[in-house]
Amino acid sequence: MPSRVGKYTIQLQTNPAVLGYAAVVGKKEGEGPYGQAYDQCHADTTLGEASWEKAESRLQNEAVHIALHKANLNNTDVNCIFAGDLLNQCISSTFGLRSLDIPFLGQFGACSTMAQTLAVASLFVESGAAVRAVAVTSSHFCSAERQYRYPLEYGGQRSPTAQWTATAAGSVILGTRSQYPTASIGLQAVTFGRIVDYGIKDAANMGAAMAPAAASTLIDYFNDTGTNPQDYDLVLTGDLGLVGSSLLDDLMQREGKDIRSVHNDCGLMIYDREKQDVHAGGSGCGCSAAILCSTILQQMDAGKLHKVLFLGTGALMSPTSSQQGESIPSVAHLVYLKS
Amino acid sequence: MAQKASPASTYAKDMLLAFVFGGGICTLGQCFLDLYLYLKLDEKTAGAFVSITLIALTAVLTAARVYDNIAKYGGAGMIVPITGFANSVVSPAMEFKSEGFVLGIGAKMFVIAGPVLVYSTAASILYGLILWFFHLY
Numbered sequence: 001m002p003s004r005v006g007k008y009t010i011q012l013q014t015n016p017a018v019l020g021y022a023a024v025v026g027k028k029e030g031e032g033p034y035g036q037a038y039d040q041c042h043a044d045t046t047l048g049e050a051s052w053e054k055a056e057s058r059l060q061n062e063a064v065h066i067a068l069h070k071a072n073l074n075n076t077d078v079n080c081i082f083a084g085d086l087l088n089q090c091i092s093s094t095f096g097l098r099s100l101d102i103p104f105l106g107q108f109g110a111c112s113t114m115a116q117t118l119a120v121a122s123l124f125v126e127s128g129a130a131v132r133a134v135a136v137t138s139s140h141f142c143s144a145e146r147q148y149r150y151p152l153e154y155g156g157q158r159s160p161t162a163q164w165t166a167t168a169a170g171s172v173i174l175g176t177r178s179q180y181p182t183a184s185i186g187l188q189a190v191t192f193g194r195i196v197d198y199g200i201k202d203a204a205n206m207g208a209a210m211a212p213a214a215a216s217t218l219i220d221y222f223n224d225t226g227t228n229p230q231d232y233d234l235v236l237t238g239d240l241g242l243v244g245s246s247l248l249d250d251l252m253q254r255e256g257k258d259i260r261s262v263h264n265d266c267g268l269m270i271y272d273r274e275k276q277d278v279h280a281g282g283s284g285c286g287c288s289a290a291i292l293c294s295t296i297l298q299q300m301d302a303g304k305l306h307k308v309l310f311l312g313t314g315a316l317m318s319p320t321s322s323q324q325g326e327s328i329p330s331v332a333h334l335v336y337l338k339s
Numbered sequence: 340m341a342q343k344a345s346p347a348s349t350y351a352k353d354m355l356l357a358f359v360f361g362g363g364i365c366t367l368g369q370c371f372l373d374l375y376l377y378l379k380l381d382e383k384t385a386g387a388f389v390s391i392t393l394i395a396l397t398a399v400l401t402a403a404r405v406y407d408n409i410a411k412y413g414g415a416g417m418i419v420p421i422t423g424f425a426n427s428v429v430s431p432a433m434e435f436k437s438e439g440f441v442l443g444i445g446a447k448m449f450v451i452a453g454p455v456l457v458y459s460t461a462a463s464i465l466y467g468l469i470l471w472f473f474h475l476y
Contacts, residue, residue: 050437053437146435150430151433152430152433152434153406153407153433154427154430155401155406155407155410155417155418155423155426155427155430156418157414159348160345160346160348161345161346200341205341205345208341208344208345211341242346243345243346246344247340247341247344250344
């Protein structure tokens with residue numbers, strides 16, 4: 001059974017096992033530094049579909065199918081699927097997963113969705129409510145642009161602090177430890193973040209809005225567990241990008257928890273920032289999902305990484321709230337993975 | 340703190356590029372004007388033809404997915420002239436085609452250009468009223 005440690009952290013006593021994982025990405029991500037690590041790279045951003053939303057749904061569907069295949073499982077073996085995305089009413093998840101016939105619980109955590117779905121799935125498995133559960137999320141540059149910003153062909157300029165929404169999906173399948181005692185990667189603890197809002201209003205600078213939320217959750221976790229950044233091999237944030245990452249490092253230093261030597265950010269990893277012209281880095285649910293479900297879990301499987309704090313970061317605004325002049329509330333959820 | 344961590348826009352470079360691209364478009368317009376005048380059109384008709392030509396050219400470049408890539412460098416130089424207006428109408432029309440001809444293209448075509456139309460019409464009425472008022476005396 002899960003048990004509470006400190007004020008905000010939940011310890012997973014049984015260490016739920018990672019049975020399989022997969023990352024499916026678009027062209028630009030495939031050309032990025034980790035192009036070789038993904039399970040599938042689509043050369044066509046439309047994925048041959050008639051709309052961007054259909055393309056994103058397919059990304060998510062493929063991510064689940066590949067992960068199931070790698071884990072040697074069928075859809076009927078899964079008790080519950082937790083999924084979310086950035087589009088209104090989470091249509092990428094609902095349309096992408098409708099053919100799977102698995103009990104579905106939609107999640108919205110903006111770009112923190114990978115950590116949120118993974119954390120909730122791990123609690124289901126830990127408590128025995130599910131023997132096997134799937135966490136999956138996706139984002140698509142084109143579907144996000146049309147919902148949050150401008151039409152693709154509009155000739156506007158991007159701010160240097162803007163981030164590029166990744167066209168990507170990632171999924172993880174978790175299973176009860178008693179049934180999979182030899183699985184190499186397990187989940188040790190989760191910390192759900194509180195909503196933090198320091199009054200940043202610039203929707204083209206979400207890294208700055210999310211950094212305080214990331215710092216808050218990290219500090220909660222370190223305080224609750226009595227550990228330090230140096231106790232871990234990697235503190236992996238979701239999509240803080242260039243601005244948010246440096247702000248987080250500063251904020252953590254002020255709190256006396258210097259993470260600079262172990263910190264990396266999926267938004268800085270997914271693209272070659274200079275060559276691929278993505279300004280402050282990548283973002284979107286799919287950004288952290290694709291990095292976690294490819295190179296990070298692969299390195300953990302291979303024994304190159306052992307203790308990883310994965311911290312999904314989400315900016316919880318909508319185009320409506322931004323137009324009404326509201327600031328950007330943010331949240332960050334933490335999952336501790338160990339191999 | 341957030342401001343300090345955020346890289347600023349390169350204003351000098353941006354302004355220079357906007358000047359070059361915006362000036363380039365205006366020069367192109369002047370070339371068309373000279374051409375139409377050479378073809379014996381009267382000045383008023385030639386001016387209208389220049390606008391039509393630039394709008395058509397932008398529509399084609401937008402449809403060919405080229406315009407936004409030029410505007411990435413040209414910035415305000417590509418937005419301020421009539422070409423920017425044409426791009427702001429054609430790009431949503433392309434984008435929202437997937438929602439159909441009525442609720443997609445029809446409803447969303449002026450999603451960016453709409454405010455310009457509303458306030459330019461309102462401003463023209465205001466100026467008209469001012470002009471009319473002064474002509475009374």
